[in-house]
Amino acid sequence: MTTPVGGGRRPTIAEIATRAGVSPGAVSYALNGRPGVSDATRARILVIANEIGWVPSSAARALRGGGAATVGLVITREPSDLGVEPFFMSFVAGIEQVISDRGFALMLQVTPRKDQELATYKTWWSAGRVDGIFLTDLKVDDERLELLKRIGLPAVVVGDPTYAEGATTVWSDDAQAAQAAVARLFELGHLRIAHVAGPASFVHTRVRSEALRRECHLRGMQLVGEVNTDYTLASGTQACEVLLSQPEPPTAIVFDNDVTALAGVRVARAAGLKVPEDLSILAWDDSPLCEVSEPPLSALRRDVLAYGAAAATVLLDLVQHGEASSVRTEGAALVERRSLARARR
Amino acid sequence: MTTPVGGGRRPTIAEIATRAGVSPGAVSYALNGRPGVSDATRARILVIANEIGWVPSSAARALRGGGAATVGLVITREPSDLGVEPFFMSFVAGIEQVISDRGFALMLQVTPRKDQELATYKTWWSAGRVDGIFLTDLKVDDERLELLKRIGLPAVVVGDPTYAEGATTVWSDDAQAAQAAVARLFELGHLRIAHVAGPASFVHTRVRSEALRRECHLRGMQLVGEVNTDYTLASGTQACEVLLSQPEPPTAIVFDNDVTALAGVRVARAAGLKVPEDLSILAWDDSPLCEVSEPPLSALRRDVLAYGAAAATVLLDLVQHGEASSVRTEGAALVERRSLARARR
DNA sequence: CTGTTAGCGCATTCAC
DNA sequence: GTGAATGCGCTAACAG
Numbered sequence: 027m028t029t030p031v032g033g034g035r036r037p038t039i040a041e042i043a044t045r046a047g048v049s050p051g052a053v054s055y056a057l058n059g060r061p062g063v064s065d066a067t068r069a070r071i072l073v074i075a076n077e078i079g080w081v082p083s084s085a086a087r088a089l090r091g092g093g094a095a096t097v098g099l100v101i102t103r104e105p106s107d108l109g110v111e112p113f114f115m116s117f118v119a120g121i122e123q124v125i126s127d128r129g130f131a132l133m134l135q136v137t138p139r140k141d142q143e144l145a146t147y148k149t150w151w152s153a154g155r156v157d158g159i160f161l162t163d164l165k166v167d168d169e170r171l172e173l174l175k176r177i178g179l180p181a182v183v184v185g186d187p188t189y190a191e192g193a194t195t196v197w198s199d200d201a202q203a204a205q206a207a208v209a210r211l212f213e214l215g216h217l218r219i220a221h222v223a224g225p226a227s228f229v230h231t232r233v234r235s236e237a238l239r240r241e242c243h244l245r246g247m248q249l250v251g252e253v254n255t256d257y258t259l260a261s262g263t264q265a266c267e268v269l270l271s272q273p274e275p276p277t278a279i280v281f282d283n284d285v286t287a288l289a290g291v292r293v294a295r296a297a298g299l300k301v302p303e304d305l306s307i308l309a310w311d312d313s314p315l316c317e318v319s320e321p322p323l324s325a326l327r328r329d330v331l332a333y334g335a336a337a338a339t340v341l342l343d344l345v346q347h348g349e350a351s352s353v354r355t356e357g358a359a360l361v362e363r364r365s366l367a368r369a370r371r
Numbered sequence: 372m373t374t375p376v377g378g379g380r381r382p383t384i385a386e387i388a389t390r391a392g393v394s395p396g397a398v399s400y401a402l403n404g405r406p407g408v409s410d411a412t413r414a415r416i417l418v419i420a421n422e423i424g425w426v427p428s429s430a431a432r433a434l435r436g437g438g439a440a441t442v443g444l445v446i447t448r449e450p451s452d453l454g455v456e457p458f459f460m461s462f463v464a465g466i467e468q469v470i471s472d473r474g475f476a477l478m479l480q481v482t483p484r485k486d487q488e489l490a491t492y493k494t495w496w497s498a499g500r501v502d503g504i505f506l507t508d509l510k511v512d513d514e515r516l517e518l519l520k521r522i523g524l525p526a527v528v529v530g531d532p533t534y535a536e537g538a539t540t541v542w543s544d545d546a547q548a549a550q551a552a553v554a555r556l557f558e559l560g561h562l563r564i565a566h567v568a569g570p571a572s573f574v575h576t577r578v579r580s581e582a583l584r585r586e587c588h589l590r591g592m593q594l595v596g597e598v599n600t601d602y603t604l605a606s607g608t609q610a611c612e613v614l615l616s617q618p619e620p621p622t623a624i625v626f627d628n629d630v631t632a633l634a635g636v637r638v639a640r641a642a643g644l645k646v647p648e649d650l651s652i653l654a655w656d657d658s659p660l661c662e663v664s665e666p667p668l669s670a671l672r673r674d675v676l677a678y679g680a681a682a683a684t685v686l687l688d689l690v691q692h693g694e695a696s697s698v699r700t701e702g703a704a705l706v707e708r709r710s711l712a713r714a715r716r
Numbered sequence: 717c718t719g720t721t722a723g724c725g726c727a728t729t730c731a732c
Numbered sequence: 733g734t735g736a737a738t739g740c741g742c743t744a745a746c747a748g
Contacts, residue, residue, distance in 0.1 A: 383725085383726060383727085384726070384727060384728095385726075385727095395726085395727080395728090396727095396728080396729075398727095399727060399728055399729080400728095400729095402727095403727095403728085407729095427726090427727070428725085428726055428727070430725085430726075430727095431725075431726035431727045431728085432726085432727060432728085434725090434726075434727080435726085435727055435728055435729090436728090437727085437728080
């Protein structure tokens with residue numbers, strides 16, 4: 027791309043046509059790599075287009091029925107929560123890696139209001155602002171699925187297909203991660219573990235809970251407690267206090283996010299327990315917070331960037347070819363730091 | 372909004388016109404609250420539009436010259452950095468509060484590549500995808516300013532106007548925050564302080580450095596060291612080691628972000644220094660990390676949500692009325708936790 | 717095979 | 733209140 031026209035209006039196909047001495051139609055054919063023009067004129071047109079910095083008007087294209095070349099993402103969370111949540115930024119970055127190469131853009135909305143999310147989908151789709159969307163934070167009996175189906179907005183559900191009502195999904199296999207986690211804890215001799223989970227409404231919370239329970243059962247371990255939180259320090263603290271004050275407290279706790287895991291370290295310490303000697307702590311989803319903690323927290327790490335990229339690939343397929351199959355991305359891997367130790371007997 | 376047409380194409384003005392038995396023009400007038408239709412027909416039209424769930428085609432509007440009703444934000448950072456950086460998500464949430472009410476949407480790009488950012492501005496603007504953009508992470512002699520001016524893309528610069536080359540800016544007064552910080556440290560008897568700064572290329576880094584120096588000078592305090600970092604744990608650690616190994620080490624250090632502040636706590640501890648008894652630590656920009664730290668870190672907290680909202684308000688004014696004046700938002704306030712103590716003499 | 721012409725999509729707006 | 737033109741790119745029908 028060279029210098030675009032200074033100041034004035036953006037160049038159009040008509041302008042290229044004039045300069046090249048051909049009709050607008052010919053220019054369109056040339057620019058879109060379609061037959062109907064000789065190689066010579068095509069080359070000439072391309073040179074001119076490049077010179078004046080022509081970019082197709084997305085409005086005109088969309089109006090013609092070509093789609094908006096835009097995908098949408100609504101993040102319905104409290105802004106304060108999002109400060110801690112490293113997931114979305116990486117996820118978006120992953121999306122971007124894929125879509126920008128294909129000429130797509132991302133439309134983003136961040137709002138704490140649930141009703142707003144539904145309204146946004148309707149408006150975006152009706153106004154033709156997006157060609158498809160990513161549905162994150164999948165919930166059990168998610169009302170959004172029904173709406174999307176009803177209005178016909180193409181969507182990729184980011185979450186376990188079991189709960190996606192047949193929609194195309196991209197998911198990371200939390201059950202597999204749970205297996206890795208429990209296997210490792212078993213190896214370290216832990217027989218009583220607990221789970222500080224996320225909100226019960228989230229599908230991934232349920233999947234994790236069930237998988238943890240199953241894996242424990244398989245090995246004759248006990249899941250001696252499970253408490254749901256809203257991922258905050260306060261709720262994590264409370265959950266952990268409950269779990270540790272049991273008559274037979276766990277020797278290891280799995281936390282669904284980094285912040286509650288940190289709360290766990292504190293509560294343990296306050297109760298006179300050493301981490302990891304007296305209590306092993308494992309965080310689900312890694313973050314800088316885990317590295318920075320004292321001791322550094324072992325965590326189940328996913329490649330969120332790749333996750334976003336996979337979701338984008340599937341959504342673009344869905345948008346462009348009308349269909350796409352669900353994709354399971356690589357599960358989380360256990361990265362060991364210093365919060366896991368052999369269970370004290 | 373009631374049930375939209377099932378399955379088929381989205382409704383258009385023409386459809387409403389047919390149903391109402393009037394011309395498309397009349398419908399347009401009615402829908403936009405403009406004269407040219409009787410109150411009776413206007414009401415009838417509005418009812419029909421609502422019934423069939425009509426939403427204006429953004430493509431058609433944009434094509435007509437009405438603008439895309441979209442503003443853009445490019446975040447040029449390493450995805451890994453963004454995980455820790457709570458600023459952008461809150462900033463975006465603040466933007467959203469303002470723009471969605473005015474019918475605008477946000478287009479987002481996250482990329483580590485600088486050249487991509489410039490290319491994106493050109494493309495977005497040429498394709499008519501955005502009506503204006505937010506320019507964040509302002510740098511000294513920022514090449515982006517020149518590009519934006521040249522292509523005529525309306526922009527609000529988020530950063531100190533001194534370095535914005537006359538562009539409209541929204542900024543938070545870091546100099547004021549520096550004053551608050553230094554005043555408090557002086558009050559606590561600190562006479563030798565140091566600064567672990569962000570990258571030297573960022574304008575806000577420079578502004579903070581200068582303000583800190585000035586405020587120290589004013590009170591007869593010494594700035595006994597200043598090291599630039601890239602905000603990471605590693606660089607923060609190194610910076611802090613350098614500062615503390617001086618013959619006359621500081622009794623308090625101001626850190627430009629939360630992660631380096633945490634690094635500071637660690638380095639101090641490793642050196643046998645107690646925080647805050649032997650070394651006071653102050654983080655610039657608050658975050659959950661500060662709360663979670665041990666001890667919890669005192670910090671200079673900004674209302675980032677309000678910051679984003681202010682930036683959006685100004686950008687929309689700029690886009691809709693062609694001009695807007697720069698706005699200074701409220702400076703950061705010092706929130707005291709437990710990392711600040713009276714200087715040991 | 718190379719190229720032109722005309723009309724479409726949708727909301728807006730000016731002249732009647 | 734109506735009709736018609738407008739903005740911009742795409743494409744079917746048509747001509748050299």
